[in-house]
Amino acid sequence: MSAYSLAQLGWNPFFQQQLTLDEYQDTRAMRVCEQHRNRLVLIGESGLADFALVGQLPAISVGDWLLLSTEGEFIRRLDRATEFRRKAAGAKIDEQMIAVNVDTVFIVMSLNQDFKLSRVERYLTLVNEAGAESVVVLTKKDLCESLEQADELVAQVQALDPLLNVVALNALDSEAAAALAPWCRSGKTLALMGSSGVGKSTLVNTIIGDAQQATANIREDDSKGRHTTTSRSIHLTPVGAVLMDTPGMRELQLTDVDEGLSLTFADVEALAEQCRFGDCQHQAEPGCAIQAALASGELDARRFNNYLKLAREQALNSASLAEKRAKDKALGKMYRAVQGESRRRKKGG
Ligand SMILES: Nc1nc2c(ncn2[C@@H]2O[C@H](COP(=O)(O)OP(=O)(O)OP(=O)(O)O)[C@@H](O)[C@H]2O)c(=O)[nH]1
Numbered sequence: 331m332s333a334y335s336l337a338q339l340g341w342n343p344f345f346q347q348q349l350t351l352d353e354y355q356d357t358r359a360m361r362v363c364e365q366h367r368n369r370l371v372l373i374g375e376s377g378l379a380d381f382a383l384v385g386q387l388p389a390i391s392v393g394d395w396l397l398l399s400t401e402g403e404f405i406r407r408l409d410r411a412t413e414f415r416r417k418a419a420g421a422k423i424d425e426q427m428i429a430v431n432v433d434t435v436f437i438v439m440s441l442n443q444d445f446k447l448s449r450v451e452r453y454l455t456l457v458n459e460a461g462a463e464s465v466v467v468l469t470k471k472d473l474c475e476s477l478e479q480a481d482e483l484v485a486q487v488q489a490l491d492p493l494l495n496v497v498a499l500n501a502l503d504s505e506a507a508a509a510l511a512p513w514c515r516s517g518k519t520l521a522l523m524g525s526s527g528v529g530k531s532t533l534v535n536t537i538i539g540d541a542q543q544a545t546a547n548i549r550e551d552d553s554k555g556r557h558t559t560t561s562r563s564i565h566l567t568p569v570g571a572v573l574m575d576t577p578g579m580r581e582l583q584l585t586d587v588d589e590g591l592s593l594t595f596a597d598v599e600a601l602a603e604q605c606r607f608g609d610c611q612h613q614a615e616p617g618c619a620i621q622a623a624l625a626s627g628e629l630d631a632r633r634f635n636n637y638l639k640l641a642r643e644q645a646l647n648s649a650s651l652a653e654k655r656a657k658d659k660a661l662g663k664m665y666r667a668v669q670g671e672s673r674r675r676k677k678g679g
């Protein structure tokens with residue numbers, strides 16, 4: 331008897347269609363739910379299993395699907411639906427995979443102090459870059475002065491993009507789960523982003539509800555009866571979706587988000603293409619479509635300034651990333667040269 335169905339763990343046709351008929355019969359798929367220095371914790375139909383990180387393996391992250399032989403040997407990692415990367419904290423600039431195969435991100439922002447349209451655009455850029463779907467979840471609706479005020483703020487977010495999913499709710503209310511149900515279907519993997527204090531943990535609890543207990547029980551399925559102190563990053567929701575709540579997702583920054591910026595600010599980039607000069611700086615050049623749109627009110631000055639700000643930030647981060655890569659490459663060359671030199675010396679050559 332299976333403990334879980336694969337769909338409950340986020341398996342969907344995107345992964346299914348990657349399997350050959352032989353693989354379908356002779357392998358089992360397991361999902362990475364924890365990442366440690368020397369091992370992974372995988373979850374599959376029969377529950378949790380430890381997986382030692384030995385031998386030649388591709389890059390693997392939380393959220394990945396692995397194919398294992400019936401003996402538990404690694405066969406291959408399936409292609410990813412989406413990827414979230416980040417610049418590592420601190421001075422060391424490096425890209426790090428945060429989570430993969432997240433389908434939908436709840437961009438959480440409160441309707442009081444934290445409310446800022448530019449913040450939504452920043453998160454949208456990250457989510458669009460990863461290739462995931464966004465839902466803007468505006469919390470603390472109950473703390474708004476009036477329903478009209480809440481509606482007005484929702485309309486401001488909706489104006490960023492008429493097709494954007496926007497939901498306003500009280501994260502403490504059990505009805506919040508119903509409001510988010512359209513995105514919490516079986517086979518879907520969800521994640522949350524947002525500033526501190528906006529209600530992410532509250533939402534997780536509301537969405538998971540009684541299933542919180544069920545998730546805790548996953549530990550007891552561990553054949554070795556081990557209990558680790560690491561916080562779980564994968565929660566199963568009662569309606570069948572998977573919630574990946576990794577701390578890294580909460581602190582994601584902009585790096586290499588060219589694509590994400592273009593998708594998020596398609597309107598601004600379309601205008602810029604209409605400028606008379608290809609290298610228009612959108613200052614005082616004749617025939618500048620951006621300046622014209624700003625003057626007519628078609629383009630919001632706040633939105634345009636935020637676009638410039640994010641583009642500058644991304645250019646800066648990417649430049650330092652490219653520098654870092656170039657340095658690593660040069661350093662590698664030097665090491666190899668030095669090693670070659672010492673080998674020659676040992677050989678007495
Ligand atoms: N009235 C009201 N309070 C809320 C709502 N959502 C969250 N809160 C409260 O806001 C506070 C912060 O909520 P958290 O869920 O801890 O916020 P968080 O985003 O997880 O914060 P970090 O853990 O710092 O990232 C808590 O006291 C919640 O009870 C809401 O919709 N309405």
Ligand SMILES: [Zn+2]
Pocket residue numbers: 602605610611612613615617618619620621
């Ligand atoms: Zn211009």
